[in-house]
Amino acid sequence: MVQSVINNEYAIDIAELRYGYSGKTGSTLLYLPKWQVAQGEQVFVEGPSGCGKSTLLNLLTGVLSPDAGQICLLGQNLTSLKTRQRDRFRARHIGIVFQQFNLMPYLSVDDNIRLAAHFGSAPSEFLDDKISTLFKHLQLPQRLLQQRADQLSVGQQQRVAIARALVNSPELLVVDEPTSALDDSASQAFMELLLAQSRDNNSTLIFVSHDKRLAHGFDQLVNLPDLNKVVSEGVLDAD
Amino acid sequence: MLIKIAFKSLLNRKVTLSLTVLSIAVSVMLLLGVEHVRKEAKESFGRTVSGVDLIVGARTSQLNLLLYSVFHIGNATNNISWPSYQRLAANPKVAWSIPLSLGDSHRGYRVMGTSDDYFKYFRYGSKQLLGFVKGKPFEGVFDVVLGYEVAQQLRYQLGQKIVLAHGLGKSSFTKHDDKPFRVVGILKPTGTPVDQTLHVSLAGIEAIHLGWQNGVKTPGLELSAEQALQHDLRPKTVTAFMLGLKSKMATFQVQREINKFKKEPLMAILPGVALAELWQMMAGMEKLLLLISALVLIASLLGMSTMLLASMRERIAEMAVLRAVGASPWVIFLLIELEALLIASAGIVFAMLGLWIALVSSQDILSVRFGLFVSANLWSIETFNLFAVILGATFMMALIPAVGAYRSSLHVGLSQRK
Numbered sequence: 266m267v268q269s270v271i272n273n274e275y276a277i278d279i280a281e282l283r284y285g286y287s288g289k290t291g292s293t294l295l296y297l298p299k300w301q302v303a304q305g306e307q308v309f310v311e312g313p314s315g316c317g318k319s320t321l322l323n324l325l326t327g328v329l330s331p332d333a334g335q336i337c338l339l340g341q342n343l344t345s346l347k348t349r350q351r352d353r354f355r356a357r358h359i360g361i362v363f364q365q366f367n368l369m370p371y372l373s374v375d376d377n378i379r380l381a382a383h384f385g386s387a388p389s390e391f392l393d394d395k396i397s398t399l400f401k402h403l404q405l406p407q408r409l410l411q412q413r414a415d416q417l418s419v420g421q422q423q424r425v426a427i428a429r430a431l432v433n434s435p436e437l438l439v440v441d442e443p444t445s446a447l448d449d450s451a452s453q454a455f456m457e458l459l460l461a462q463s464r465d466n467n468s469t470l471i472f473v474s475h476d477k478r479l480a481h482g483f484d485q486l487v488n489l490p491d492l493n494k495v496v497s498e499g500v501l502d503a504d
Numbered sequence: 505m506l507i508k509i510a511f512k513s514l515l516n517r518k519v520t521l522s523l524t525v526l527s528i529a530v531s532v533m534l535l536l537g538v539e540h541v542r543k544e545a546k547e548s549f550g551r552t553v554s555g556v557d558l559i560v561g562a563r564t565s566q567l568n569l570l571l572y573s574v575f576h577i578g579n580a581t582n583n584i585s586w587p588s589y590q591r592l593a594a595n596p597k598v599a600w601s602i603p604l605s606l607g608d609s610h611r612g613y614r615v616m617g618t619s620d621d622y623f624k625y626f627r628y629g630s631k632q633l634l635g636f637v638k639g640k641p642f643e644g645v646f647d648v649v650l651g652y653e654v655a656q657q658l659r660y661q662l663g664q665k666i667v668l669a670h671g672l673g674k675s676s677f678t679k680h681d682d683k684p685f686r687v688v689g690i691l692k693p694t695g696t697p698v699d700q701t702l703h704v705s706l707a708g709i710e711a712i713h714l715g716w717q718n719g720v721k722t723p724g725l726e727l728s729a730e731q732a733l734q735h736d737l738r739p740k741t742v743t744a745f746m747l748g749l750k751s752k753m754a755t756f757q758v759q760r761e762i763n764k765f766k767k768e769p770l771m772a773i774l775p776g777v778a779l780a781e782l783w784q785m786m787a788g789m790e791k792l793l794l795l796i797s798a799l800v801l802i803a804s805l806l807g808m809s810t811m812l813l814a815s816m817r818e819r820i821a822e823m824a825v826l827r828a829v830g831a832s833p834w835v836i837f838l839l840i841e842l843e844a845l846l847i848a849s850a851g852i853v854f855a856m857l858g859l860w861i862a863l864v865s866s867q868d869i870l871s872v873r874f875g876l877f878v879s880a881n882l883w884s885i886e887t888f889n890l891f892a893v894i895l896g897a898t899f900m901m902a903l904i905p906a907v908g909a910y911r912s913s914l915h916v917g918l919s920q921r922k
Contacts, residue, residue: 319918328827328918348914349832356830361918363828366821371516372509383505384830429829 275337276437276469277302277325282334284320295320296495297334302485304339304436307460307470309480312489318473321489322441325471326359327351339436356384360430360468362440362459367426370415377414378429385433392432399428402465403458420451427459431466438468444479456482506835510842513822517815521847524808528851531804532894533859535797539890540859541878542790548877549575549779552696553746555627557755558772560584560592560762561744567785569771570778573604573744576614576697580606583741588768593745595761597754600625603742605709608680610668613654615702617709617739623649625748628696638662639689645707645733649689653699653871662687668702668712680712683729695877707737747772801894805901808847812840812905816912823909824918837910844902848895856882 278301285294295317302308312318323329324336327343328351336343339358343351355361360381368377378396382389400407403424409417417425423443430438440459444452460482463470472483480486514521553559553574561569562582571577593601602625605617623634623641639662642649650660660666665684685704693699711732749755755774762772816823823836863880870876 323918326828326918349834352827352830352832355828361828363824363918367825369509369513369822369825371512376508380505380509380826381829 274303275301276304276306276339277471278335278337280335280337282324282331282336284324284329284331293332293495295324295493297321297492298494300487300492302469302471304469305467306485307463307483308472308485308487309483310471310473310487310489311475311477311480312473313475316490317493317495318475318489319441322439322473325437326361326439327355356381357386357433358436360433360435360438362423362426362430362438362443364442365419365423365446367429368414368417368422370413372414373411374414374417374425375410377425378432381429382432385435387433395432396428399431399462402462403428419446420455423447423455424458427462431462431468434466435468438463438466438470440470440472442474442476444474444476452479506839506842507846510839510846513839514843514846520811520815524804524811524847525850525854527804527807528801528848529854529858531797531801532852532855533862535794535801535894536855536882536887536890537859537862538790538793538797539886540863540882541876542793543884543886544878545876546783548695549782551629553627553775554629554631555625555748556746556775557749557752558747558759558762559744559775559778560747560770560772563769563771566771566773566778567782569744569773570775570782572606573746574697574775576606576616576701580743583743584745584770585741585768586739588765588770589742589745591767592762592765592770593747595758597749597751597758598747599750600748602626602746603706603739604744604746605706605739605741606743608668608670608709608712610654610666610702611658613651613658613700613702614697615648615668615704615709617704617706617742619706622703626698626746628694628698632694634694634698635692637690637692639687642688642703642705642708644686644688645705645711645737646683646685646729647688647705647708648685649691649703650687651691651699651701651703652693654702655687655690657868660687660690662690666702668704670712683712683732700871706739706742710737710739711735801897802901804851805848805898808844808898809901809904812844812902813908816840816905816909820912820916823913824916827913828918833910833913836913837906840906840909841899841902844898844906845895848898852891852894 279297280299282295282297282300283293310318310321320329324331325338327336327338327346331344334344338354341354343354346354368374369380372380375396379392382392396410397407400410405421405424405428409421409425414422414425423446426443430440443459444455447455456479459472460470470483472479559569559573561573562580562584564581568578568581572580589601589603592598600621602622603617603619606614608615620641627633637652637655639649648666654660664687666687667681667684670680685708691698711729714732714735747758749758759772759774762770826836826839827833860880860882863878863882867878867880870878
């Protein structure tokens with residue numbers, strides 16, 4: 266694996282990142298000249314829908330490759346990795362929680378979590394303990410493990426998603442509007458658990474949402490439209 | 505892990521899954537059935553005569569002669585007079601001869617008049633002689649030797665009296681009920697039409713037709729069995745006869761002599777050559793059947809592809825989850841292929857089961873009606889080759905949805921909507 270260490274202190278170090286360049290219109294979707302997040306920081310990325318949030322998430326997690334520029338995660342230059350190496354890096358070092366659909370509906374909750382462990386090549390000896398500890402911390406009853414994922418309530422599913430994202434103890438936790446399907450009190454509880462768990466795990470947390478009310482408790486609040494210089498260059502952004 | 509996901513994902517779509525599996529099972533059954541019956545028919549036909557150098561009958565096509573004399577399919581066009589038979593059989597190049605007289609039946613099974621040379625010289629399979637389970641060859645005029653299946657199916661025992669019917673219908677109205685036959689022997693199973701045949705002496709055939717003219721009983725001329733025995737029971741005609749020669753080298757010479765026989769228009773055929781002609785005639789048909797069943801299989805595999813492709817739309821979110829936990833696009837590709845192969849394998853299993861049941865239940869009909877002995881044993885190298893081909897075709901067909909899933913998981917990324 267190519268180790269091109271730029272700065273080990275940063276969990277995220279983005280430089281001159283461009284994506285979605287279209288030769289026809291000469292427009293770019295996303296342009297981040299510089300963005301750094303220190304390790305262990307909990308960052309709230311705010312922005313209305315359509316400002317390039319999901320593109321940023323795809324780039325951060327190495328699913329998409331930028332057209333230009335660099336993304337370094339934990340000192341690893343993602344752009345220098347092959348697709349397969351990026352997939353492996355994601356499996357080991359990044360936990361992801363989506364808006365709503367986080368679990369394979371026809372697998373048991375236990376299998377869903379083991380799936381992440383499987384791709385992250387986590388040692389299986391302490392896996393049972395690990396899962397049961399995570400469940401305890403996330404206030405999920407152990408009996409849910411044997412149920413099919415689609416039998417759980419949405420709130421339970423989202424908490425299982427945190428467990429799934431944390432099972433490989435990733436350095437980076439990327440979360441995308443996870444509370445949009447939850448009511449206020451449930452989303453409050455979810456946020457508390459998420460922040461506490463990511464802190465316990467020493468994970469850097471990138472939380473993306475359009476809802477500023479959830480920003481309470483984060484170390485840093487970033488406004489994506491401020492960061493994305495495409496708009497300021499005068500080109501309309503289309504997500 | 506991947507197999508588990510593929511398996512559970514399929515089980516999650518039970519209705520579409522079972523329909524797809526069913527359609528594949530039916531088409532595989534068709535393909536496998538055509539292949540199997542074709543192979544078995546050849547083998548069963550091939551093992552029916554062995555060691556017979558020439559078959560002689562009235563002029564007809566060589567195929568017709570072969571079919572009615574050996575396989576008891578169809579009918580003779582004409583008979584051979586007894587003196588002609590005797591003259592030809594007396595040829596110094598002939599080692600042995602077996603006369604055959606056909607035309608009567610017993611409850612759907614054919615009755616064949618012959619001489620006791622039949623039990624001495626007739627060979628089947630790999631040159632095996634006929635053997636007896638019970639009893640011995642016929643001696644008296646009203647003795648009958650049963651083929652194995654006849655005895656089994658009709659539950660006949662030694663010593664039992666049975667009545668032969670004129671003609672070949674299963675429910676013939678003209679019965680030779682005035683002259684019952686006694687079962688004196690039951691042959692060992694051979695897997696050839698012999699099993700389906702009742703064997704009597706030529707004199708027996710002659711005796712039951714005494715007082716008959718043009719195939720019907722003549723009123724006033726009926727004779728009892730005892731009276732019949734007083735008559736001259738030397739046969740007047742035979743339907744066909746088989747020849748064994750002292751030297752194979754003489755085969756063509758003897759054949760020519762018979763074909764040129766002045767007193768009667770006769771023909772002699774080499775069973776192997778006639779069989780080859782039969783296969784040649786069937787070859788086009790076989791290929792057509794094979795082509796049709798292959799096309800049916802492709803159609804059902806396309807159906808499976810369509811099913812997988814349609815499911816991809818609702819599975820975009822699932823794929824995003826897999827990508828999120830670190831599955832590469834190749835894993836997605838493999839997952840779809842695996843699902844396809846699981847479907848096809850299930851189809852194959854059901855096809856084997858269905859075909860086996862179909863064969864076991866139709867074995868009797870096939871052997872009685874068509875003289876075809878088809879074993880229900882489907883395991884052979886060819887079958888496994890066929891499975892490999894089917895799975896290969898499945899893989900190819902599943903490329904359509906699998907590549908689609910691969911590409912979309914690469915470009916759509918973690919988006920859960922299309």
